[in-house]
Amino acid sequence: MAGDCIFCKLVSGEIPTAKVYEDDSVLAFQDRNPVAPTHVLVIPKKHIDGLASSSETDRELLGSIQLAIRKIAADAGLADYRVVSNNGRGAGQSVFHLHYHLLSGRRMSWPPG
Numbered sequence: 104m105a106g107d108c109i110f111c112k113l114v115s116g117e118i119p120t121a122k123v124y125e126d127d128s129v130l131a132f133q134d135r136n137p138v139a140p141t142h143v144l145v146i147p148k149k150h151i152d153g154l155a156s157s158s159e160t161d162r163e164l165l166g167s168i169q170l171a172i173r174k175i176a177a178d179a180g181l182a183d184y185r186v187v188s189n190n191g192r193g194a195g196q197s198v199f200h201l202h203y204h205l206l207s208g209r210r211m212s213w214p215p216g
């Protein structure tokens with residue numbers, strides 16, 4: 104739990120949220136400001152500021168997140184989806200607890216803005 108981190112408060116239950124998925128190390132919930140019909144945030148329960156702050160010791164955790172995303176998408180019957188993790192303010196990161204956006208339900212353009 105990192106000080107004032109909003110996502111740590113969702114993990115601890117201090118702020119309630121409707122969970123989409125949960126296991127020992129990973130939590131997923133709906134983004135409060137969805138930008139696609141499906142917009143789920145998938146996060147490690149452990150506080151990590153962002154991908155750049157992860158390390159070799161997080162190898163299993165990072166794998167668990169990807170497998171959780173795969174399961175969430177499969178359970179929701181999603182075939183086409185995009186997974187995004189913004190690292191750093193310049194890339195669009197606004198919450199500094201590692202998270203992956205799972206986006207689906209509309210046509211995606213490339214390159215992303």
Ligand code: 5GP
Binds near residue numbers: 132137144
């Ligand atoms: P970022 O801009 O860091 O890549 O993504 C942060 C995301 O977290 C945004 O899409 C924003 O809507 C979402 N978000 C921020 N605070 C909360 C919150 O308290 N609850 C939920 N469910 N989503 C949040």
Ligand code: ZN
Binds near residue numbers: 110
């Ligand atoms: Zn946190």
